Amino acid sequence: MDIKDQLGSMRAGEISRRTFTRNLLAAGVGITAAPLATRKAMAAAGDQATFFTWGGYDIPELFVPYKEKNGELPNFSIFGGSEEALTKMRGGFVVDVSHPCNSGLPRWVQSGLFQPIDTSRLTNWGDVMPELVSLPGNDADAGNVWLAPFDWGQTSITYRTDLFEVEGEESWDMLWDERYSGRLGSLASGGDAWWCGAIKAGVPMDQIHTDEAFEKIAAVMREQRPLLRTYTDDTTTLEQALASGEMVAAMTWNSSATVLKAEGVPVKFASPKEGALTWVCGLMIHKDAPNIDKAYEVIDSLLSVDSGKFMINDYGYGHSNNKSFEQFDAETLAGLGLSDTPADILGAGHFQVPQTQEWETKMNTVFEEIKAGF
Amino acid sequence: MSDQTLQTRSAPVATPATAGRFGRLMQRSEASRGYALLAPSLIFLGVVILVPFGILLVMSFWTASGFGFDTNFTTANYQKFFERPIYTALLNRSLFISGMVTVFTVLLCYPMAYYVAFHVHRHKMLWIVLMTLPFWTSYLLRVFAWKVVLGYEGVINSALMNMGLIEAPLEFLLYSQQAVIITLAHAWAAFAILPLYVSLEKIDKSLLEAATDLGDGPVRRFFRITLPLSLPGVISASLLIFIPTTGDYITPALLGGPDGAMIGNLIQKQFGPINNWPMGAALSIILMLCIATISLVFILLTLFVRKRVS
Numbered sequence: 001m002d003i004k005d006q007l008g009s010m011r012a013g014e015i016s017r018r019t020f021t022r023n024l025l026a027a028g029v030g031i032t033a034a035p036l037a038t039r040k041a042m043a044a045a046g047d048q049a050t051f052f053t054w055g056g057y058d059i060p061e062l063f064v065p066y067k068e069k070n071g072e073l074p075n076f077s078i079f080g081g082s083e084e085a086l087t088k089m090r091g092g093f094v095v096d097v098s099h100p101c102n103s104g105l106p107r108w109v110q111s112g113l114f115q116p117i118d119t120s121r122l123t124n125w126g127d128v129m130p131e132l133v134s135l136p137g138n139d140a141d142a143g144n145v146w147l148a149p150f151d152w153g154q155t156s157i158t159y160r161t162d163l164f165e166v167e168g169e170e171s172w173d174m175l176w177d178e179r180y181s182g183r184l185g186s187l188a189s190g191g192d193a194w195w196c197g198a199i200k201a202g203v204p205m206d207q208i209h210t211d212e213a214f215e216k217i218a219a220v221m222r223e224q225r226p227l228l229r230t231y232t233d234d235t236t237t238l239e240q241a242l243a244s245g246e247m248v249a250a251m252t253w254n255s256s257a258t259v260l261k262a263e264g265v266p267v268k269f270a271s272p273k274e275g276a277l278t279w280v281c282g283l284m285i286h287k288d289a290p291n292i293d294k295a296y297e298v299i300d301s302l303l304s305v306d307s308g309k310f311m312i313n314d315y316g317y318g319h320s321n322n323k324s325f326e327q328f329d330a331e332t333l334a335g336l337g338l339s340d341t342p343a344d345i346l347g348a349g350h351f352q353v354p355q356t357q358e359w360e361t362k363m364n365t366v367f368e369e370i371k372a373g374f
Numbered sequence: 375m376s377d378q379t380l381q382t383r384s385a386p387v388a389t390p391a392t393a394g395r396f397g398r399l400m401q402r403s404e405a406s407r408g409y410a411l412l413a414p415s416l417i418f419l420g421v422v423i424l425v426p427f428g429i430l431l432v433m434s435f436w437t438a439s440g441f442g443f444d445t446n447f448t449t450a451n452y453q454k455f456f457e458r459p460i461y462t463a464l465l466n467r468s469l470f471i472s473g474m475v476t477v478f479t480v481l482l483c484y485p486m487a488y489y490v491a492f493h494v495h496r497h498k499m500l501w502i503v504l505m506t507l508p509f510w511t512s513y514l515l516r517v518f519a520w521k522v523v524l525g526y527e528g529v530i531n532s533a534l535m536n537m538g539l540i541e542a543p544l545e546f547l548l549y550s551q552q553a554v555i556i557t558l559a560h561a562w563a564a565f566a567i568l569p570l571y572v573s574l575e576k577i578d579k580s581l582l583e584a585a586t587d588l589g590d591g592p593v594r595r596f597f598r599i600t601l602p603l604s605l606p607g608v609i610s611a612s613l614l615i616f617i618p619t620t621g622d623y624i625t626p627a628l629l630g631g632p633d634g635a636m637i638g639n640l641i642q643k644q645f646g647p648i649n650n651w652p653m654g655a656a657l658s659i660i661l662m663l664c665i666a667t668i669s670l671v672f673i674l675l676t677l678f679v680r681k682r683v684s
Contacts, residue, residue: 083647090441111441175662190647230549246526246543320495357440357649364648372635374460 048292049096050075052085055257057099061310066301068238074298080233081189083360089113094288096295100147101281103191103352105137107360108284109146115287116144121296124303127321131343132280137354147282147322150302151311154269154337154349156167156276158257159249161266169301170270173226174249176220185238185250188231190367191362195277195352197221197253202274205353214366221370227320231371242267247262254337269316280351282320318342380415434656438447443652451656460640461657465664468636471551472619475558476612482559483611488600491574502571509564520557524548524629549631557625563616566611573607574600602682609676616672618667632672638662 002199051058051074058076060067074096079085082100086108089098100108119125125148130260132149141213158172159166164180175184175196186193194217198205201220203213232238236347239256241247242332243265250256257269270276283302289295308324311317319325325333330340339345356364413662434451435548437444455461490501508516524547531543577600585595623638630636637657642653 081647083649087646087649225632229545241526244527246545338608360647361438361649364643365650368640368643369458369460369647371632372460372464372640373632374458374463 014021017234020058031051041049044344047291048072048074049291049298050077051097051099052079052089052093053094053099053300054079056315062307063174063298063301065304065308066297069297070294074294079360082191083364084309085373086111088285091102094290096289097283097285097298099150099283100106101191101279101352102135102137102147103195103279103354104195105135105147106354107357110357113137113287114146114284115289116146117148117283117285118296119145119148122148122300122303124300124305124321126234127305127323128303129320129322131341132282132320132347135280148299149280149282150281150299151282151315152278152318152342152346153254154276154314155187155251155253156272157249157270158238158252158260159270160242161218161247161268163248170274170288172272172274174198174270174272175251176200176224176227177210177249178227180248182229183246183248184228185241185247186224186228186231187235187238187251187253188233188371189354190364192277193231194221194367195249195350197224199272199350200276200341205350209355209359214362218366218370221367225370225373230341254316258314258336261313271337276349278346279321279350280346286370312336314339318345332359388423413621422596430658434468434653434659436648436655438651438652448517451653452660453658454653455660457576461660464635464637464640465661466621466637467551468661469664469668471554471636472558474555474618475562476616477564477621478555478559479566479615480608483563484608485571487567487570487574487607491571491577502567505567506564508560513561514624517557517628520553521629522559524553524556531558543604548594548629549634550635553629553631554626554634554636558619558622559674562615564617565614565618568625569606569610569614572605573610577603602679606676609672610616613669613672617669620665621661 009278037277048070055074055078058078060073062251063073077093077095079088080103085098085100086104089095090111090113098114117326128149132152132200134147135333138145138147157170157172159174166175168370175186179183197220198208198213198215201216203212203216207213208217224363228238229241235252235256238247238250238252242250242256243263252269254269257267260267283299285292285295285299303321305321305327306322308319309327311319312328312333316338318338325338325340325342327372328340334339337345338354434441435447435449437446437448437450486505490498490505494501521528525531526543526545526548528547530547531540534540535543581599581603582595585599590598620636621638621641623636623642626634626636626639627642630639641654641657641661644650644657649656
């Protein structure tokens with residue numbers, strides 16, 4: 001920590017959030033560690049890599065190759081949303097591998113918290129779909145790969161086929177249907193809800209940042225709010241509400257429909273005529289990753305065909321490894337809402353276009369106001 | 375340690391010529407010893423309360439700029455608080471909800487504490503421990519338990535439906551302000567029972583006997599003696615519940631639904647997805663000021679009550 005540098009940036013009226021949080025962290029760690037000075041630093045369990053991810057990705061099925069090599073699973077740290085994860089890492093939390101999505105990619109790269117991925121260290125890299133690698137933001141810096149694409153899917157409507165009567169074609173209007181007022185649900189994150197609102201409002205994805213688009217989307221989101229039972233970040237809440245009939249339709253990711261179908265609940269994952277929202281998530285390596293070799297093993301394990309089979313079959317998500325799809329016949333894939341030519345699905349939906357930090361802040365501010373009823 | 379003990383201790387050693395200086399020295403070293411004894415707590419308090427508070431206060435006058443802060447001082451965040459209705463509305467809602475929680479919790483816990491203080495004669499501590507037993511589990515678990523109790527297919531709805539009292543599950547139980555009030559009232563009950571019990575236990579029973587002898591019935595006895603004497607307990611219980619619940623965000627996030635959000639949720643969002651830490655800091659400072667003002671009123675009330683009671 002350079003004190004002169006600090007003073008300089010204070011004088012200039014600018015201080016980077018990272019510098020600020022790093023100082024806070026240093027002060028905090030110093031204070032907390034003082035009484036522990038005589039104790040040995042605690043070693044992480046088995047010195048495995050730490051994977052910072054959503055709940056549901058912390059399961060043995062995705063780490064079969066990793067476990068074969070290391071005898072143990074990686075350590076997991078769970079976040080509720082990728083923005084929350086970035087905040088925590090900006091505050092000084094160091095992990096080996098984290099799991100953002102493409103919409104945040106350029107901002108994650110700009111945060112300076114990550115290192116480019118050396119793809120020659122990944123045995124499965126050759127099978128990764130090229131259209132997923134060439135995502136906006138992934139080529140930010142002279143051909144470096146920042147994000148190893150891993151899972152992709154859609155945000156759409158899961159509805160009860162026995163309780164929801166579809167009028168005409170499946171459409172985003174279903175989540176604005178006044179007949180089912182109080183029995184509709186939505187994801188709470190702006191990263192999904194706002195973008196689906198854009199599709200409903202008829203705003204093209206490349207226009208979403210304009211003021212006019214903002215007004216249009218805010219208007220449809222305000223219209224929807226009184227119809228919703230609740231907004232939640234926790235997919236289990238939506239799944240349970242759909243299973244019990246408390247909700248008849250909700251905005252979810254593919255996995256909710258797949259999980260509920262497997263439990264025998266009569267649901268369908270809609271293909272709205274306006275198109276669904278498509279997203280790609282992947283893996284990034286922290287710049288200070290303490291277990292860099294194992295970080296690559298975590299990524300390699302997630303990109304393996306074993307993991308792909310599990311992701312497609314059990315969660316209904318797409319996987320970035322082309323060979324994963326060869327394990328299934330076309331009919332099974334169609335039943336899951338996927339296809340043996342994944343590019344079709346990626347091309348058919350509305351793909352999120354990454355936005356600036358200012359845009360994200362504005363969008364989240366407005367969306368929080370709408371959720372609170374303003 | 376008083377000056378008197380200092381003098382008696384130093385007197386036999388000191389000659390008249392040195393007594394003054396030596397005494398002063400002793401006094402100074404006694405004082406510094408006192409400060410040395412206090413130092414760990416003072417440093418601890420400084421580090422965990424004053425420094426973070428200072429950082430928060432300074433930051434509330436900054437503005438967010440992309441990934442960093444603009445450190446030029448401005449009151450923009452505070453102006454925004456009054457300009458956009460969401461902030462004041464959520465603050466008012468939070469104060470309303472925790473006010474209701476405080477009233478309900480004290481009303482529910484008072485009879486329990488009263489029973490143990492006046493009608494239990496053996497194993498009082500065991501009773502108190504039993505009453506606080508549910509609070510040995512994590513706060514989050516208790517919140518989730520209430521979600522199960524109040525839910526669409528929850529305990530209350532299933533019971534009412536099985537009894538044939540209702541045909542469809544009651545939806546207002548969950549995802550509403552009521553749900554938040556019920557859950558918080560239960561979650562913080564232990565903090566009310568203990569001070570109430572202590573103040574009731576301290577009441578001199580002979581006063582009640584005297585009142586009986588003079589012809590007071592149980593109701594008059596309660597309102598003229600028991601209640602006024604236990605008021606300090608009521609006030610400290612209220613304070614102990616009101617302060618932490620105003621800023622709570624777990625319960626409203628899980629059970630509040632669209633209409634149950636509180637100011638704590640918005641502060642959390644400012645530090646999370648909204649990514650506007652200075653605004654979050656300003657909201658926290660405003661919340662603290664509100665709570666401090668209300669607590670001050672409570673404390674003055676306590677002093678007033680103590681004076682009257684004694």
